[in-house]
Amino acid sequence: MTEPEESPQDTEEALNSLLESEADNDQVDQFLDELSASDAARAVSRLDWEAQERLLTRLSPSQAAHLVVELCEVQAAGLLDGLDPSAAAEILHELPGDERVDLLSELPESSAETILEEMSPEDAELSRRLGAYDSDSAGGLMIAELVTYPAGATVGDVVKDLRRQATVYRDYQVQYLYIVDDQSRLVGVLPLRRLLQAEDDTQVDEAMIPDPLTVLDQDTLEELIDFFDRHHFLAVPVVDADGRLVGVVHNEAVNEAEHDRSDDDYRKASGLVREELRSMPLLLRSRRRLSWLSVNIVLNIVAASVIAAYQETLAEAIALAVFLPVISDMSGCSGNQAVAVSMRELSLGLVRTNEKRYVFIKEASVGVINGIMLGAMVAGAAYLWKGNPYLGAVVGLALAINTIIAVIVGGIVPLVLKHWGKDPALAAGPILTTVTDICGFFLVFALASGVLDRL
Amino acid sequence: MTEPEESPQDTEEALNSLLESEADNDQVDQFLDELSASDAARAVSRLDWEAQERLLTRLSPSQAAHLVVELCEVQAAGLLDGLDPSAAAEILHELPGDERVDLLSELPESSAETILEEMSPEDAELSRRLGAYDSDSAGGLMIAELVTYPAGATVGDVVKDLRRQATVYRDYQVQYLYIVDDQSRLVGVLPLRRLLQAEDDTQVDEAMIPDPLTVLDQDTLEELIDFFDRHHFLAVPVVDADGRLVGVVHNEAVNEAEHDRSDDDYRKASGLVREELRSMPLLLRSRRRLSWLSVNIVLNIVAASVIAAYQETLAEAIALAVFLPVISDMSGCSGNQAVAVSMRELSLGLVRTNEKRYVFIKEASVGVINGIMLGAMVAGAAYLWKGNPYLGAVVGLALAINTIIAVIVGGIVPLVLKHWGKDPALAAGPILTTVTDICGFFLVFALASGVLDRL
Numbered sequence: 001m002t003e004p005e006e007s008p009q010d011t012e013e014a015l016n017s018l019l020e021s022e023a024d025n026d027q028v029d030q031f032l033d034e035l036s037a038s039d040a041a042r043a044v045s046r047l048d049w050e051a052q053e054r055l056l057t058r059l060s061p062s063q064a065a066h067l068v069v070e071l072c073e074v075q076a077a078g079l080l081d082g083l084d085p086s087a088a089a090e091i092l093h094e095l096p097g098d099e100r101v102d103l104l105s106e107l108p109e110s111s112a113e114t115i116l117e118e119m120s121p122e123d124a125e126l127s128r129r130l131g132a133y134d135s136d137s138a139g140g141l142m143i144a145e146l147v148t149y150p151a152g153a154t155v156g157d158v159v160k161d162l163r164r165q166a167t168v169y170r171d172y173q174v175q176y177l178y179i180v181d182d183q184s185r186l187v188g189v190l191p192l193r194r195l196l197q198a199e200d201d202t203q204v205d206e207a208m209i210p211d212p213l214t215v216l217d218q219d220t221l222e223e224l225i226d227f228f229d230r231h232h233f234l235a236v237p238v239v240d241a242d243g244r245l246v247g248v249v250h251n252e253a254v255n256e257a258e259h260d261r262s263d264d265d266y267r268k269a270s271g272l273v274r275e276e277l278r279s280m281p282l283l284l285r286s287r288r289r290l291s292w293l294s295v296n297i298v299l300n301i302v303a304a305s306v307i308a309a310y311q312e313t314l315a316e317a318i319a320l321a322v323f324l325p326v327i328s329d330m331s332g333c334s335g336n337q338a339v340a341v342s343m344r345e346l347s348l349g350l351v352r353t354n355e356k357r358y359v360f361i362k363e364a365s366v367g368v369i370n371g372i373m374l375g376a377m378v379a380g381a382a383y384l385w386k387g388n389p390y391l392g393a394v395v396g397l398a399l400a401i402n403t404i405i406a407v408i409v410g411g412i413v414p415l416v417l418k419h420w421g422k423d424p425a426l427a428a429g430p431i432l433t434t435v436t437d438i439c440g441f442f443l444v445f446a447l448a449s450g451v452l453d454r455l
Numbered sequence: 456m457t458e459p460e461e462s463p464q465d466t467e468e469a470l471n472s473l474l475e476s477e478a479d480n481d482q483v484d485q486f487l488d489e490l491s492a493s494d495a496a497r498a499v500s501r502l503d504w505e506a507q508e509r510l511l512t513r514l515s516p517s518q519a520a521h522l523v524v525e526l527c528e529v530q531a532a533g534l535l536d537g538l539d540p541s542a543a544a545e546i547l548h549e550l551p552g553d554e555r556v557d558l559l560s561e562l563p564e565s566s567a568e569t570i571l572e573e574m575s576p577e578d579a580e581l582s583r584r585l586g587a588y589d590s591d592s593a594g595g596l597m598i599a600e601l602v603t604y605p606a607g608a609t610v611g612d613v614v615k616d617l618r619r620q621a622t623v624y625r626d627y628q629v630q631y632l633y634i635v636d637d638q639s640r641l642v643g644v645l646p647l648r649r650l651l652q653a654e655d656d657t658q659v660d661e662a663m664i665p666d667p668l669t670v671l672d673q674d675t676l677e678e679l680i681d682f683f684d685r686h687h688f689l690a691v692p693v694v695d696a697d698g699r700l701v702g703v704v705h706n707e708a709v710n711e712a713e714h715d716r717s718d719d720d721y722r723k724a725s726g727l728v729r730e731e732l733r734s735m736p737l738l739l740r741s742r743r744r745l746s747w748l749s750v751n752i753v754l755n756i757v758a759a760s761v762i763a764a765y766q767e768t769l770a771e772a773i774a775l776a777v778f779l780p781v782i783s784d785m786s787g788c789s790g791n792q793a794v795a796v797s798m799r800e801l802s803l804g805l806v807r808t809n810e811k812r813y814v815f816i817k818e819a820s821v822g823v824i825n826g827i828m829l830g831a832m833v834a835g836a837a838y839l840w841k842g843n844p845y846l847g848a849v850v851g852l853a854l855a856i857n858t859i860i861a862v863i864v865g866g867i868v869p870l871v872l873k874h875w876g877k878d879p880a881l882a883a884g885p886i887l888t889t890v891t892d893i894c895g896f897f898l899v900f901a902l903a904s905g906v907l908d909r910l
Contacts, residue, residue, distance in 0.1 A: 036681050042805050072803060163652045175630055192647045197618045226491050252707050259714040263799070266721035270795030271788050278800060278817040286824040289792050296788055297829055300781045301836045307777045308840065314776055321769055321776040322762045326755045328780045329888065333726050333751055337744050340725030344718070345733060348527060350497050362733040369741040374752055381756050385763065437780065
């Protein structure tokens with residue numbers, strides 16, 4: 001499996017010089033073909049924005065489509081957005097229906113509309129219909145390319161037709177055939193295996209699995225995850241409200257959507273509101289990061305105003321200033337662990353948004369133990385430094401109590417946010433650190449006030 | 456798809472009272488059967504540890520196995536560990552080979568060994584053989600249950616055999632047949648679709664796809680991701696160094712492993728060294744969280760010692776103390792965004808561990824813009840509060856410079872850690888915040904020293 005690795009710089013330079021040279025488009029295409037998907041994506045992303053667009057326009061639509069599917073959606077959409085709408089429409093025409101819709105949904109609405117107008121009426125109609133589904137619903141995750149047969153056909157007819165259409169169906173990865181009545185309503189599913197095992201003159205009605213399980217086109221990702229949890233199927237047919245077969249959702253598409261969502265959680269918890277790749281233009285990247293940072297700095301300054309309010313206390317016991325960032329940071333760490341456990345249990349379905357009492361009890365007990373341990377450590381450090389047991393007691397007790405607060409807040413905030421329909425990955429961190437900073441600073445000064453003459 | 460939801464408390468109580476009552480085991484089993492996988496997992500995880508074990512021993516091995524696969528691995532392994540080894544072996548016997556190995560690998564080594572000794576020699580041998588593979592290698596991700604035929608057979612023979620063995624193969628989800636020579640070496644792959652389209656007297660050698668692409672049992676997850684990136688296959692056969700067919704890796708298993716890894720990244724970045732569920736015993740949970748927190752608090756105290764060193768400067772300009780936690784926290788936030796982008800680009804293959812210069816340039820430019828913006832905000836806040844332009848200039852400039860340092864360090868540290876074979880998800884955060892705290896505190900005091908009489 002291992003192949004000799006070219007250094008990425010070499011790949012980038014080779015691609016750049018190919019583009020600048022008079023090399024014909026076939027040569028460019030062949031060069032890209034020889035790279036793995038990730039090498040091609042990396043090489044292309046290292047080109048500057050205009051060179052990337054020039055590259056796309058030099059390839060034929062089908063070659064360009066081949067490249068586009070290998071890029072991340074966010075990058076591919078950015079590139080299409082920069083192209084002439086009719087060129088973008090031609091490239092999209094080459095993609096399967098579901099991928100086309102995914103890319104269109106990443107584009108600004110006005111660009112998507114302009115490109116749709118350049119498409120053939122059929123492509124545009126299908127794209128609009130699929131695009132109307134929420135991207136994380138069964139309709140948004142399904143593929144619309146199916147092989148269907150009428151209920152009256154015989155096994156022999158079907159086998160003959162499959163042989164005849166071999167080339168048409170080659171790209172379909174057919175594993176199941178779908179049997180429909182004259183209203184396009186699904187009446188059965190016929191796995192290829194069963195077809196093989198049946199005699200030629202059997203009617204498909206008899207060989208098929210009748211009344212198969214289906215999902216509704218409006219079903220959510222959670223419902224699909226639950227479905228594939230209960231049933232170890234590779235795929236499930238999707239019907240609309242009238243029972244008409246509209247597509248098939250593969251377990252793999254559901255897994256991928258779940259995967260994307262947890263990738264998203266990590267990204268958002270780190271403060272990236274929208275996806276960022278380093279190949280994007282500088283100002284866009286900077287803006288995407290700042291949107292979250294500027295909310296955060298305001299919250300930070302609000303929390304810091306607690307210190308400002310106690311400035312006189314601080315002046316009398318300047319040693320406290322050393323421990324304020326430690327308490328702020330450690331409470332944040334402890335609380336974020338609880339956030340991560342809640343996010344994970346929410347996504348596994350092990351905790352529900354209304355179970356705040358359960359989370360409270362579970363977190364409070366961890367908080368007591370870890371609060372005592374961390375408090376003792378910071379108290380010990382303070383005592384070793386200044387030889388003052390009162391200083392140790394103040395900062396140790398403040399951290400201990402604040403750890404308990406932090407894990408409880410951290411555990412519960414994701415449940416509350418999710419209950420309100422807000423995105424816990426994005427907001428839980430800032431809310432947590434603001435609350436724990438305010439409480440932590442306040443605790444230090446409140447405890448210090450009582451023994452100020454001994455600090 | 457939506458079914459009436461019982462509140463989780465009800466489910467838990469119903470299960471508890473079933474267990475305490477004299478209900479026979481079938482009733483317990485039927486109760487669990489009616490729940491979805493996640494409902495069952497949640498209800499079981501709410502029982503206390505001993506009740507969970509009692510539940511497992513009351514079910515037949517195959518019923519228990521059915522429940523075990525629905526739980527998270529970490530929870531299932533914990534339960535098996537508490538059971539009598541022979542009971543655990545009986546339950547494991549009911550699981551497919553790959554799931555059995557996954558669970559054994561989650562157990563402490565000594566428990567796994569005791570359970571292996573209770574297994575049948577064949578089960579134990581297969582488990583040891585599969586267990587020897589790294590869990591993220593092709594050998595660790597493959598399934599060993601395959602349908603193979605000798606190269607000499609005809610399509611008619613194969614179809615007849617498939618019909619005869621229908622019940623045996625029912626659980627195999629057969630889509631491809633594997634054609635081997637007399638040394639068990641793989642010579643071809645025969646998709647069911649091709650079998651259907653071939654005439655009965657054709658030899659499988661002619662119908663099959665000869666010399667199919669394969670992966671080696673030692674190939675890594677990265678190599679498999681790259682393989683399925685290049686080739687849109689549902690599965691790929693796995694061979695050992697001698698070319699013998701040993702299993703099949705499904706694209707789905709690779710996706711799931713990739714998914715688990717990114718779930719892991721989020722968890723680790725939040726400071727959970729090992730997976731935690733709230734159903735685990737309190738002390739275990741507390742210990743798992745503390746292992747990371749106690750390293751972190753030491754690093755925090757080291758960073759805070761910079762403040763201690765400048766205590767006298769601080770006493771002369773106490774207002775600086777208000778901004779120290781702001782600068783510490785905001786630099787951490789900016790740096791963590793860069794960490795998340797690097798982690799994502801590493802996992803997408805868009806950046807390699809040796810491309811520090813590329814990341815440096817890309818991050819430094821974002822850092823300059825965002826540093827100026829954030830510095831201006833904190834400078835403005837300081838000026839508004841105290842009306843002192845020098846205070847504003849000191850804290851604003853410190854945050855601006857430290858933001859640039861933070862994004863560069865945050866962007867590069869994951870590359871360096873990965874290059875050294877360390878886990879970036881776990882270590883990048885603590886390293887980043889320690890470096891940025893030290894630099895940030897130092898910058899504040901160094902800049903302040905120059906204008907101390909004006910603060």
